[in-house]
Amino acid sequence: MLLSVRNLSIQFPSRAGLVRAVEDVSWDVNAGETLAILGESGSGKSVSASAVMNLIETPPAVIPQGQILFEGHDLLQADAETRRRINGKSISMIFQDPLAALNPVYPVGWQIAETMRVHGIAPDVAQARVIELLARVGISEPERRMKDYPHQFSGGQRQRIMIASAIALKPKLLIADEPTSALDVTVQARVLDLLKEIQAEDGMGMVLITHDLTVVERVADRVVVMQAGRIVESGTSAEVMRNPQHDYTRRLLDAIPGRAGFSDIAAGRPMLEVQSVSKIYGGLARQFARLRTQPVRAVDDVSFTMAKGETLGVVGESGSGKSTLARMILGLDDPTSGVIRFDGRAMQGQSEAEAYKMRRRVQFVFQDPTASLNPRMTVQQIIAEPWAIHPDVLPKSQWRTRVAELLEQVGLKPDHADRHPHQFSGGQRQRIAIARALALKPELIVCDEAVSALDVSVQAQVIDLLKDLRRDYGLSYVFVAHDLALVRDFATSVLVMYGGRIVEQGPVRDVYDNPQHDYTKALLRASGVIPQQAA
Amino acid sequence: MRHIILALLACASPALAGPETEVKIVLPAGPDRLDPCEMPRSVIGRIIKQNVVETLVELNYADATLMPRLATSWTQDSPTEWTFKLREGVTFHDGAPFDAAAVIAAMERTIDPALTCITRTKFFDGVDITATAVDPLTVKFTTAQPSPILPTLLAQMAISSPNTPLGVYTNEPIGTGPYRFVEWVQGQDVTLERSGEYWGEEPVITKATYVWRSESSVVAAMVATNEADLAFSIAPQDATDPDMDKVYPNSDSAMFRLSVDVPPLNDIRVRRAINLAIDRTAFLGTILSEEATEATQQVGPNVFGWNDSLTPWEYDPDEAMRLLAEAKADGVPVDTEMRLIGRPAMFANSNEFVQAVGEMLRAVGLNVNMETLEMSQWLEVANKPFDPARKPNIFLTMHDNNSGDAAFTVYFKYHSNGRQSELHNPELDALIEKAATLSGDEREAAYNEVFRMIYQDIVSDVPLFHMVNYMRIGPRIDFTPTIANAVELQLAKLQLKSS
């Protein structure tokens, strides 16, 4: 038994009272084995791991009971210095967002070397080792790159660097807290593979904290499922996946997209026509240190037509230009070249008044509901704002009742109207955003990564909501996502974008059942819609 | 925290003034130039006058009499002609001999229109004077108009070396004095050094460094801590140590000038009322030094022409109010707003003084509005041409007549053509013009009459005080300040205490 957590409880005092973050939690992991701790945000899945790393400040936090036995010694009894010596040497940890976890102002090489230096390895030795490590985790030209800074690497590379720093001293245990959820799907796969390899080589134990069942399925030997600070189910990942005992686990499994059937909807007359549209950024002043940047072809000669009642899935990874496309459809950006027609009328070069009219017919739901709702407005004000902007839609006297109706339609209570966004969970906030989108009875709603930020089970619920609205109001959607699986059972047709271009498009069934382009295949494989070995 | 600082500084002992015979002198303000022709300005005179550059004749400020300096004797040959015998064997610091030629050169440089030297603009403007050499040691001065007080004028003229550049200001005065100018570090200090070849008695002090500070409390502290040996003037509240702090009349007289043409001040009762409303004695020993004296007229006893028969105003608010009521009854607009105008740091605590007076005038029911004008704004109000639309002014002025003769006061303050005169009284004008031409007792009588008319018949202003300064003198130095120190400090007169 390498590490075993026994009956651990951790509590945070807050103004709202004592918060029981984890309650009587026990789990353990052996050398060479991978334990997945599965749960959604707020389930307390990462708290016990933080306790292992002594990252939980006590006070304010309290640990009323439990042990953390590492090779038989209880870390909770050990003094700070001892634990410092264990951190990074015997147990190391990588974090969800590598950009945040790497210190922006120091070269990556220096940061990797630091791990070794603080544990008494001579700087020059450390330097040499850094190069090996970078090479090991698959960073090309390590000698040169070690002098670069975090922001000069891609998301995947940063996580590899984190890993390099974590394995520098061949720790016995590696704790990975959501190591891939901030990464693009295809990159996720590669990073997970890397972790597996390294584990195989060094035979270290690994604790993998995640909300993503596909990740569990792929790498974990055993899994514990957490909900609201408690362990609700545990076992080998295979059996848990096969027949989940706890219904929470079952819900999680059902929520995994891409298992329901395709949605077929008769297409009506063309509504949105996009003709050889390109968007070129760069040459213009950027934010912060305002300097010129190389021109970037964000969207490159994209053309498609979308019929009324259709739901068009636009799939691609970060930088594929899918969001830029969405912004242009919303008229927030103008194409550098090409035309976008809505209902036969070109959106560019139309008068203020025309644009103003059109905005009423095209609404939107953005990725991060927290950011897209003004924190200083009440729900009432937020949902009613479109009417304030388009006064002729609804007389002020009816605002309240209408807001109440909308709230109910999106599954919230009318009395939520007077609250502020930060008083809701992510899913609820997104529902508010949807309610706002519905306020003007639009014909088309553009959803830009509308569910990506949400927990799997919540994703499913929101998608279902959108489906119902589609059914009830004959709405059309442009649904932008980075995960093919999501789109599969919602969209009627799909665009796959890569580097600003459309690499594949067609009815959802065709694209999924026989993908043409290699990239599409890679995507499908990565998002677990089709099994690893296939294709 | 503080202890650490102290520990840190314990080693550091403040810089003391130099060896025994060297002195450091603190002035209230630094010089802007050191040209001998600007000597009458106290900020310059206090450094160079009679130390670096000397005059033909020296004025005894105590009694306005004249003493020989570079001239041994002088005679008036005719109303427009004076002859001066020069001292023998005197040389300038640059080696040039002191003779008739040198005097003529100095005179010509002083009246050179290319420079706006105060000696010319203040004393020799329109005098139209020429100097000629009778022999190497005799000079004859001839003036267009009769000039009874030429020697007094010459007491203001510095005799600088004939090598002093013409037409441009110099900042390196060269004279015949006991001290030679060494250097002037801008914004920092001026250094003089005993020349060693002085024609007169060798002074004790070998070297003098002049520095300047504006904050009185700092100045006082400098002498108290032996950083400096002598401070020209410190505020009364800082003059707390009778052993060090010596008082001396600074020849300044403070008064309020009243704009006698503007109602209600055009009514003499109002002007009297103002005089009666101010409790002068209350200021002595409080805001002002108890050594300051109540003034009866614009000039002090040290000035030739001072009228000793005038008496100070009593403090009588009731009488003041009666007069005002009376005036009001006759339809004088006594409650028009009047400007009570002062200037920052005119004298120590002058701000407080003006505020207090303001309250006193309010007390008798006058409607005054205090204003503090900065120098150049103040001058615009002080000098003609006066703004025709001006409000009635109660205008604080300081006048220093340190040239010893009333002529330098009465013309420009009371003659119709005087630049700062509110008056236009033909009778008075005639008298002033006449007095200027007289000499001796007649002259004195004439000026006495002038002052009587102004202060008894006309009451054109509110005489306040003859001011004093406190000089703080360090323990090493033996010196008693006199009125002369308003414009000069003869280092030769400083003695060291034989300790």
Added chain:
Amino acid sequence: MPSSIPASVTAELPAAQGRRKSAILRSLLRDRYATVSVIFLLIVLGCAIVGPTLLAEQARALNLKGRNAAPFSLDAGWMFILGGDALGRSLLARIVVASQNTILISATAVLFSVLVGGILGLIAGYRGGWVGDVLLRLADAIMTLPSMLLAMIVLFVFEPGVTNVILVLAVSRIPIFMRTVRAEVLELKQRMFVVAARATGASTSRILLRHIAPMVLPTIINLAALEMAFVMLVESGLSFLGIGIQPPEVTWGLMVADGRNYLGSAWWLAFWPGLAIMLTAMSLNLLTNWLRVVTDPVERWRLETEAR
């Protein structure tokens, strides 16, 4: 670290909308420093409002013989508990009376620069373009000119009355607010909820007033409170140079400046008004620290939930 509190726990809790005010009040009472500062500031405000009407005469009554009366003696009556000034006027009375001008000047000056600077900042930040550039250059220029010097020159051109002093102080502070607002706006206009408003067809004025301005406000309020304290000090500096407020008008700054001549002989002349400035400055400072917390929506929400 509160950030490590799991989101779910803080997620869905019924609001205490109606009780927010009382909640804020309670949080104020919880923060001892903030409470004390608020009380002190209220007292100052009270003095500023009623002081002059009550004590105007006591503040002007001369007593040259009893000048510089020492503090802490009741011989001259409680009015002289803080001692008397150079003209024998009650320091206590003068400080109370002076509070009006002091607060009036610093408050209006800051208010003015907040308004002007704020609006310019909004424009410079949202419109950007050459307008923004020009505005920035002007701000730079003003920032470069030592405010003391600017004040001096301007106050020589126009006489140093209360209004002009306010004006000068305001102008010299405008750039601070303009820059801050601009920086904030630059960041805010990228926020999704602003984009959302645009996508719904909201007019620029609506976006600025309904969405951006409210977000900038807290920062501005905090800054303003700090600036007020600073303005008091600058005003005092002007008086030191003799170009500030002119008697018989009086401010704390002027009192300190006048009192400095007596620091050697009668420390209390400059000490009490100086203390008044210092305490006000500190109170404002502590108050802003507390404001920073309540104006942060998440923090404020904690208060609400706590108020259940």
Added chain:
Amino acid sequence: MGSFIFKRSFQSILSLIFLVIVVFFLARMTGSPAMLYLPPEATQDQIDAYNALHGFDDPLIVQFGSFITGVFQGDFGNSLQYSRPALDMVLAAFPTTLALAAVTMPLVLLISIVTGALAAYHPGGVFDRLASLISLIGASMPNFWVAIVGVLVFAVTLNVLPTSGTGTWQHWVLPVAVLVLRPAGVLVQVMRTSMMTALSSVYVKAAKAKGVKARAIIFVHALRNSLLPVITVASDQAAGIVNGAVIVETVFGFPGIGKLMIDSVLMRDFAVIQAAILVTALAVFLINIIVDISYAFVDPRIRHS
């Protein structure tokens, strides 16, 4: 970077031109100097002669023209008061103020960064409370008041420091102390806040997970990240030092540019005012550019963007 500096300098020139124009005309609105330099008795002829001599009788625009042409030949005209080239006087006075600033700012930064960092490490702790109290007091005392009290305490009562003037290093202690007070007070607060943000970031967590020692976490990881706001505020404070210098130089008789400016405004010595403003403005813009560069030095993200 280079192009960036070029851009900044260009902008600075614009502000500079604006500044020069404003100051030129504002200054002349304060009235004619003639009366200040002539005795009260001076006649109107004397005044006219004086104005003619210095060209004050030309129309303003003509005066401005000749001033500008002069500037481009590096000639700011002569000081009325000292009848010496204005630029020489300014350049003579400038080093003192520069030296004051050069001693003050590093001290300010050192004090505020160390204090702020330590205060932030245990927010609400004894040191934190003490630090913010002292910094608050420091930031809210009128500096001339501190200056004079300083003289009375350290020079007169304790007699460990000279009252005023220049010369030995002791002469610098009080002036610098007075100048340090306010900026340090402000910066401690800034540093504390931004340090607390840095300490709550993920990379600090990561560093702990690596086993980095507490001290290293503060002074190596968090410190550098929390410097940007400090630098920004510091640059404003540095520009503001001239204001403090005005007062410090007046009280301690330092021959610096602050006092020179005030005196020349009082004496309507326009040439000197203009030269002084231009030189200080240049200095401030230099500071700004240095600050921008130091941003890039502190934060590589700026360097590479």
